[in-house]
Amino acid sequence: MNSPRSSSDPRQVYVIGAGVVGLSAAVQLLRRGLSVTVIEESEPGSGASYGNSGMLGANTAIPTYRPGMIWKVPGWLADPLGPLTVKARYLPRALPWLWQYLKAGTRAQVFHASQALRTLHRSTLEGWRDNIGGSAMDRLTRRDGQIYLWEGLNEPPTRSLEDEVRSHLGIESEILGVDQIRQYFPGISRDISHGLFIPGNGHTVDPKGLVNALSERFQQEGGVLVRERVVKLWRDDRGRWSLMTNLNNHHGDLVILAAGAWSARLLSTLDVKIPLESERGYHVMLRNPSIRLNMPILNKTRYFGLNSMSEGLRVSGTVEIAGLEAPPTLKRAKILVTQAKRLFPALTFDEEVYWMGHRPSTPDGLPVIGPIPGQPNLFGCFGHGHSGLTAAPASGQLLAELICGEKPTIDPEPFAASRFLR
Numbered sequence: 001m002n003s004p005r006s007s008s009d010p011r012q013v014y015v016i017g018a019g020v021v022g023l024s025a026a027v028q029l030l031r032r033g034l035s036v037t038v039i040e041e042s043e044p045g046s047g048a049s050y051g052n053s054g055m056l057g058a059n060t061a062i063p064t065y066r067p068g069m070i071w072k073v074p075g076w077l078a079d080p081l082g083p084l085t086v087k088a089r090y091l092p093r094a095l096p097w098l099w100q101y102l103k104a105g106t107r108a109q110v111f112h113a114s115q116a117l118r119t120l121h122r123s124t125l126e127g128w129r130d131n132i133g134g135s136a137m138d139r140l141t142r143r144d145g146q147i148y149l150w151e152g153l154n155e156p157p158t159r160s161l162e163d164e165v166r167s168h169l170g171i172e173s174e175i176l177g178v179d180q181i182r183q184y185f186p187g188i189s190r191d192i193s194h195g196l197f198i199p200g201n202g203h204t205v206d207p208k209g210l211v212n213a214l215s216e217r218f219q220q221e222g223g224v225l226v227r228e229r230v231v232k233l234w235r236d237d238r239g240r241w242s243l244m245t246n247l248n249n250h251h252g253d254l255v256i257l258a259a260g261a262w263s264a265r266l267l268s269t270l271d272v273k274i275p276l277e278s279e280r281g282y283h284v285m286l287r288n289p290s291i292r293l294n295m296p297i298l299n300k301t302r303y304f305g306l307n308s309m310s311e312g313l314r315v316s317g318t319v320e321i322a323g324l325e326a327p328p329t330l331k332r333a334k335i336l337v338t339q340a341k342r343l344f345p346a347l348t349f350d351e352e353v354y355w356m357g358h359r360p361s362t363p364d365g366l367p368v369i370g371p372i373p374g375q376p377n378l379f380g381c382f383g384h385g386h387s388g389l390t391a392a393p394a395s396g397q398l399l400a401e402l403i404c405g406e407k408p409t410i411d412p413e414p415f416a417a418s419r420f421l422r
């Protein structure tokens, strides 16, 4: 149990979830003089924040849906190496979310979401530096840009909607010929026909190291981290929040829900329904690989990424809709090995280590950042889908500004929870 508080105590905030998002918000709140405790059921950064591709996409700002995507879905589902799979047993539960997601694929919505994501992404490298400090940043991240690759395209990739979005947002890119691609990546498959260089993007060589640095910084600056699982939250008669965990009860003035893909489940105990689905993603870490990439690759034809990290070559991607409970499908992770060998036919390595995690995804591709309507002093910071590593610093800052009554540095409107609760 917490000790009694005097009225001069700073406001006590509880943050549920120590992924990149929860910890980024926690650090920002702490620096504004609030007393912050993060409750995490496992180790910090053991959710999606552990296993991502490590891309810090300062100059990437586009949701995953596109106009006409609905017509591609049957082909993807039928292709054993395809980027998307839906577990048949889970389909009835996922249908409302999937339907909303596919409906979002309009040109207008793509532009709206991209504009909003741009505000969260563009300052990611500066935000991470501010949050974890210069020496951790220099050790754990690089700012070398990123390369998108395509196979067998007839048209150059700069005639796509993505290119329109980039030019609308003022994002630079540089089209690459096959010879240039080969210079960057000797030994790359001859199937690769087009490339695009995105300057200004960064990456981490150690996603877990990045979360650890953030968690250490938070605790060094006076934050408290407890290892418990929140099972219920409610407001008491005096308007304070109570949190029941597997081990304890906590009482605070403010609660931030930053439990990644598990956030909607906790909210539903308050009868608040926000559409949030786990887009299960996989990676395989290839230890001691025969190649080292000088910058990360995104294969846009087959939807997977490669990033050389401290522990080896991480190949990641795929979307599996199967909920939070189903065990990992090893086949999905093995597909990534096939894809990597197809891209670099001479690739060898010593060992492969598989991982599956839950991207916390809303159907409109934008996170929830801000107050939860009808629940005074309860705030959400979740739903960052495919780009939470990138968006975490600005999300945490925006949330802290909203809580502390500061003028927000970015427009909070696109991220309001109320868009789902009308």
Ligand SMILES: Cc1cc2nc3c(=O)[nH]c(=O)nc-3n(C[C@H](O)[C@H](O)[C@H](O)COP(=O)(O)OP(=O)(O)OC[C@H]3O[C@@H](n4cnc5c(N)ncnc54)[C@H](O)[C@@H]3O)c2cc1C
Pocket: 016, 017, 018, 019, 020, 021, 022, 039, 040, 041, 042, 043, 044, 045, 046, 047, 048, 049, 050, 051, 052, 053, 054, 055, 056, 057, 228, 229, 230, 231, 258, 259, 260, 261, 262, 263, 266, 280, 281, 282, 283, 316, 317, 357, 358, 359, 360, 381, 382, 383, 384, 385, 386, 387, 388, 389, 390, 391
């Ligand atoms: C394969 C893959 C590749 C990706 N690649 C990239 C990329 O290159 N760049 C990028 O920007 N993003 C990427 N992402 C997305 C990014 O990883 C996520 O958006 C981000 O990690 C989400 O962070 P989070 O803190 O919201 O969630 P999480 O990291 O999942 O953290 C949530 C935490 O809440 C805790 N928790 C849950 N329930 C409770 C409870 N009841 N009580 C206490 N604790 C609880 C969990 O244990 C977990 O630690 C990728 C994701 C995947 C899966």
